[in-house]
Amino acid sequence: MNPDTAPVRKQNKRREKEVVILQAAEKIFAEEGFGGATMQLIADAADLPKANVHYYFSTKEELYRQVVSNIFDVWLQAAGSFEVADGPAEGIGAYIEAKMEISRTRPAGSKVWASEVMHGAPIIQDYLETTLVEWTDSRIKAIDAWIEAGLMDPISPRHLLYMIWATTQHYADFGHQIKTLNRNAALSDAEWQVAKASVKQIILKGIGVTI
Amino acid sequence: MNPDTAPVRKQNKRREKEVVILQAAEKIFAEEGFGGATMQLIADAADLPKANVHYYFSTKEELYRQVVSNIFDVWLQAAGSFEVADGPAEGIGAYIEAKMEISRTRPAGSKVWASEVMHGAPIIQDYLETTLVEWTDSRIKAIDAWIEAGLMDPISPRHLLYMIWATTQHYADFGHQIKTLNRNAALSDAEWQVAKASVKQIILKGIGVTI
């Protein structure tokens, strides 16, 4: 039917199927943990026979590795919010905003990441030691520069970053608890706005930045 | 040998053995997750035959339930820091301090709790809906009273609590990541003091409380 039934088709189709499996895997890994997840559950979630999943991803660990890797990429992308800022109000504010947005749109991914780190990062330890260390060091320097410029209080940049990570990811990782405490209802749009504003306000004021 | 070889002995011995198993289980559940943990691993960690573990805890789920329940108790105990305070500086400050201390001394427990909530709290949902909801509501009222008394900024008490939970527990749940970012060394005593002070300072200043 389509004139573009060309050699690319097959590659595209493969990629599409991989994406379907990866999404299903992200969901199941988040819900069940690595040990609790089974290839059968993932296959069911992807609506495919188990053997077919194994055709695209040879082992459970290989599939898990790609899921975690994908999240790490998303995470790094949000980190870009930092780059284009010339002051803490904008830089840190946008970063918090970006991370809150990820918690809202990719909660399963956040949980997989949390689970991986909590269990000692057996799969992505090398990423932590290279990419994450570099990124963190560079951000610390940027924050230190802001401090020296008198744009914010002389707090520990490292612990500030931890606080931002912890608080923003909490809305994904502990989403179930938050929902339970919210009369068993997921946060509405308006409630998300309040959450974002609260987090930004407390942290920015806490480090001496006026908005 | 001991004169107190009395009728109590047997009960004590039972309790002692249960504690050994519970500690081993907490460690293994934290490291491997519920699905990844095996009764054999727990038995090995407790230095007991697997069948003996099953003698004290009939099923894996029963053992897990008690581990999670224990953490919840610790958690509630720390919440007491709130009670005896007549202002946010003392109340919230002490609460942060207490939660940081738990993260330091019971990291495995914190991880088990996080894992349980992340997977939808299949075991302790009832605790969340009753005890935790009540505790949270009562704390929110206390904070609201402080706000009305002009002792702190009019922020959302709910999101403040989430931030405190997230940040303090982060030091346990993401301890591995923090260690990796700390030149692969666990936080020293001095570094822990910096962490505690940083968290307290940013949050307290962030909500308009002067220390």
Next chain:
DNA sequence: AAAATTCTTGACCGAATGGTCAGGGTGCAT
């Protein structure tokens, strides 16, 4: 159109897991 490549899948396998149980050991009360 036919050869070659890639996909698809039901059936199957060895290994591991949660849990059981029978039979023996240990310590306490009488």
Next chain:
DNA sequence: ATGCACCCTGACCATTCGGTCAAGAATTTT
């Protein structure tokens, strides 16, 4: 000393899991 209740554990079992495979279905290339 003897009976009794609790404690211990090696051997065992049914089930489930990750992963394999062979044979066929689709699709692309020649």
